[in-house]
Amino acid sequence: MKNKLFQIFALSMAFMLASSLVSFKNKTPKTIKTEFTVYGCCGDCKERIENALDTKGVQFATWDKETQILSIVYKTKLLSEEKIHQIIASVGHDTDKVKAEDSVYNALPGCCQYRGGKKCAH
Numbered sequence: 001m002k003n004k005l006f007q008i009f010a011l012s013m014a015f016m017l018a019s020s021l022v023s024f025k026n027k028t029p030k031t032i033k034t035e036f037t038v039y040g041c042c043g044d045c046k047e048r049i050e051n052a053l054d055t056k057g058v059q060f061a062t063w064d065k066e067t068q069i070l071s072i073v074y075k076t077k078l079l080s081e082e083k084i085h086q087i088i089a090s091v092g093h094d095t096d097k098v099k100a101e102d103s104v105y106n107a108l109p110g111c112c113q114y115r116g117g118k119k120c121a122h
């Protein structure tokens, strides 16, 4: 009888532990690290992209012109991934989700106009 009670006790403890772990996992973390494609071509593009992301809520951001991949760590309280895509598009760089306005894109220096698979002139 005692043994059975102990079994029930142990089982319910295990269940509580498991469910608390699940709810812990579902909580939004304070910071998120993510990577996505941002189109650009040269060191000037890199500076433009990274400067645009030098903003509140971004802990770390680096763009690789060879792979066109942006790696970013941001605070979920202050930013969302959508917002980050918009910030980048607002300085003329297309992402895999948000395209820059043509007027903003056309205002980029000619050597930085990367659309159509063009390589930067420098």
Ligand SMILES: [Cu+2]
Binding pocket: 040, 041, 042, 043, 044, 045, 046, 111, 112, 113, 120
């Ligand atoms: Cu460029």
